[in-house]
Amino acid sequence: MSTAPAITPAPLQVLSEVFGYGAFRGPQAEIVGHVVGGGSALVLMPTGGGKSLCYQIPALCRPGTGVVVSPLIALMDDQVAALRQAGVRAAALHSAQGPEQAQAAWRALRAGELDLVYLSPERLLAGDCLERLAELPIALFAIDEAHCVSQWGHDFRPEYLQLAVLADRFPTIPRLALTATADGRTREDIRERLRLTDDRVFLASFDRPNITYLVREKEGPGAQLQAFLAPRKGEAGIVYARSRQRVDRLAQELAAAGFDALAYHAGLDHQRRSAVLERFRRDSGVIVVATIAFGMGIDKPDVRFVAHVDLPKSLEAYYQETGRGGRDGLAAVAWMVHGPGDVPQLRRFIEDSGAEPSQKAIEHGKLDALIGFTEASTCRRQVLLGHFGESLEQPCGNCDVCLEPDRCQDVTEAARKALSAVYRTGSRFGAAHLVDVLVGANSEKIRVLGHQELSVYGIGKELDRGQWRSLFRQLVATGLLISDPAHQGGLRFGDREQVSPLLRGDATLELRLPLPKRERRQGSEAGASRRFGSASADGNGAGDADPQLLQALKDWRREQARSQGVPPYVVFHDRTLMELASRRPPDLASLAGVTGVGKAKLASYGEAVLALLATGAA
Numbered sequence: 001m002s003t004a005p006a007i008t009p010a011p012l013q014v015l016s017e018v019f020g021y022g023a024f025r026g027p028q029a030e031i032v033g034h035v036v037g038g039g040s041a042l043v044l045m046p047t048g049g050g051k052s053l054c055y056q057i058p059a060l061c062r063p064g065t066g067v068v069v070s071p072l073i074a075l076m077d078d079q080v081a082a083l084r085q086a087g088v089r090a091a092a093l094h095s096a097q098g099p100e101q102a103q104a105a106w107r108a109l110r111a112g113e114l115d116l117v118y119l120s121p122e123r124l125l126a127g128d129c130l131e132r133l134a135e136l137p138i139a140l141f142a143i144d145e146a147h148c149v150s151q152w153g154h155d156f157r158p159e160y161l162q163l164a165v166l167a168d169r170f171p172t173i174p175r176l177a178l179t180a181t182a183d184g185r186t187r188e189d190i191r192e193r194l195r196l197t198d199d200r201v202f203l204a205s206f207d208r209p210n211i212t213y214l215v216r217e218k219e220g221p222g223a224q225l226q227a228f229l230a231p232r233k234g235e236a237g238i239v240y241a242r243s244r245q246r247v248d249r250l251a252q253e254l255a256a257a258g259f260d261a262l263a264y265h266a267g268l269d270h271q272r273r274s275a276v277l278e279r280f281r282r283d284s285g286v287i288v289v290a291t292i293a294f295g296m297g298i299d300k301p302d303v304r305f306v307a308h309v310d311l312p313k314s315l316e317a318y319y320q321e322t323g324r325g326g327r328d329g330l331a332a333v334a335w336m337v338h339g340p341g342d343v344p345q346l347r348r349f350i351e352d353s354g355a356e357p358s359q360k361a362i363e364h365g366k367l368d369a370l371i372g373f374t375e376a377s378t379c380r381r382q383v384l385l386g387h388f389g390e391s392l393e394q395p396c397g398n399c400d401v402c403l404e405p406d407r408c409q410d411v412t413e414a415a416r417k418a419l420s421a422v423y424r425t426g427s428r429f430g431a432a433h434l435v436d437v438l439v440g441a442n443s444e445k446i447r448v449l450g451h452q453e454l455s456v457y458g459i460g461k462e463l464d465r466g467q468w469r470s471l472f473r474q475l476v477a478t479g480l481l482i483s484d485p486a487h488q489g490g491l492r493f494g495d496r497e498q499v500s501p502l503l504r505g506d507a508t509l510e511l512r513l514p515l516p517k518r519e520r521r522q523g524s525e526a527g528a529s530r531r532f533g534s535a536s537a538d539g540n541g542a543g544d545a546d547p548q549l550l551q552a553l554k555d556w557r558r559e560q561a562r563s564q565g566v567p568p569y570v571v572f573h574d575r576t577l578m579e580l581a582s583r584r585p586p587d588l589a590s591l592a593g594v595t596g597v598g599k600a601k602l603a604s605y606g607e608a609v610l611a612l613l614a615t616g617a618a
């Protein structure tokens with residue numbers, strides 16, 4: 001955009017001419033209006049909700065340069081590349097660039113030739129950067145990933161605290177803090193620490209309707225993962241595992257099974273990590289198996305699944321990590337397996353972290369919330385949104401609980417057998433032995449203890465071991481049983497007022513058990529993807545795209561991206577390609593009406609796309 005300062009274009013015009021979008025989404029219009037008018041604010045919006053436009057458009061509408069503080073260099077470079085494609089004059093200033101690039105950016109900045117400049121907080125606060133900025137016309141300050149200022153948030157960065165100086169040094173310039181983390185405490189922290197307490201808060205719904213949540217009990221995570229991935233070959237995704245060894249092993253297993261899978265963790269050297277990141281960003285079908293070291297700052301829009309083979313450390317982290325799927329609004333799946341082994345390990349991590357006791361207590365509480373989520377027998381989305389203080393009236397219809405209602409079953413009889421087994425064996429054994437007793441196993445421990453003589457021996461053949469173990473876990477979760485840490489996790493009766501009616505037959509119990517082992521291998525993963533795999537959140541009528549034409553467009557895009565050294569989605573998003581392949585605009589005028597096609601892209605790519613559509617349509 002080469003707008004002279006005197007002419008201030010209207011936000012809607014910028015939205016359509018620069019970004020190629022027809023309408024604002026959710027609270028975007030209100031936020032943009034507020035900031036264009038000179039207001040500061042805190043914006044809470046989920047990943048993929050469209051935070052960037054909330055400051056990019058005001059930066060283009062207000063005189064001066066918009067200054068964006070972002071903690072991640074990879075993200076910065078991508079955003080700058082995407083903006084340049086759209087004809088916006090943008091640059092970044094960060095530590096990974098050479099002095100010439102930095103000098104060129106400063107020169108452009110001083111000459112008033114930049115609409116937006118992206119800076120890391122370190123850069124902004126170092127040397128005389130603030131003094132130099134103070135001499136220039138500044139349109140606004142945008143503080144991205146603003147939760148980094150809060151210790152309560154999950155990604156505290158001490159240097160963010162110093163961003164409070166912006167309020168003192170630039171009292172008349174709008175400041176916009178943005179985050180995808182919404183819990184109340186983090187929110188208040190951000191407002192206080194960035195001096196936004198008197199300013200507006202814009203809170204978008206945190207629901208990500210295009211994400212399907214599937215939570216499974218852990219059986220054999222490697223095999224379960226492969227069953228989940230089998231119908232998804234060629235799709236881009238992230239698999240999170242806790243340890244480096246596990247990441248390496250899973251990546252190898254997947255590669256051996258024919259998936260384009262790469263490992264990523266902090267134990268790999270810098271060069272290797274960048275190479276993996278590059279492949280993930282530039283190709284559309286790469287799976288990255290990673291520790292949590294991977295992900296912050298990935299704004300690849302076409303991630304189709306996020307899988308967790310180990311529990312994340314909190315529900316916030318889960319939400320953030322799964323939120324990396326489906327930023328483009330098309331369907332994505334968040335799949336997670338969890339097992340009883342995850343929890344003690346995570347507790348130990350917290351204990352060994354060296355944090356203050358108060359911080360440890362916070363972390364334990366967060367882990368509890370996550371465990372509650374995995375054990376919920378109500379809609380996952382309701383639990384997840386509830387955690388962020390949002391209530392969803394109806395079950396979502398797009399999570400495992402909603403999609404597989406048949407899996408909630410009357411387990412009264414089985415629960416009574418389980419409780420009897422606890423009682424008859426003296427209320428001192430863990431689930432493993434109790435399951436052996438119930439299924440009538442011939443173990444040495446049983447023979448030594450003489451438990452084959454008990455009335456409960458072998459009375460539980462209707463469930464398999466995995467189902468029994470799950471039942472015991474859930475009996476603990478519901479308080480019917482207590483796991484006694486003083487006795488190596490031996491189980492005894494919990495709340496008598498719950499236990500007695502159940503044993504007497506005056507109460508019933510409904511829980512979800514895993515599928516029997518026989519049926520488990522095929523899993524219901526393929527089914528869930530068939531039913532929901534092509535659902536699009538905004539329903540843009542791209543469903544009838546000709547697959548061959550779509551492939552031709554993707555090939556063309558890859559070539560364009562490669563020759564310019566940018567990620568493919570920076571050229572056009574999947575959504576745009578799908579719309580092109582289904583609507584097949586015959587001329588430039590109708591091409592301009594396609595989502596994501598602004599003036600600059602129409603000028604650079606219009607003719608080539610039309611030519612491709614003409615041959616592809618023949």
Ligand code: ADP
Nearest residue numbers: 021023024025046047048049050051052053327
């Ligand atoms: P966030 O930073 O909140 O995660 P982004 O700003 O990256 O989200 O936006 C997510 C995606 O949604 C991007 O592909 C963006 O181009 C698209 N988007 C944002 N706002 C709109 C809109 N009003 N209309 C259509 N697409 C939009």
Ligand code: ZN
Nearest residue numbers: 379396399402
């Ligand atoms: Zn649901």
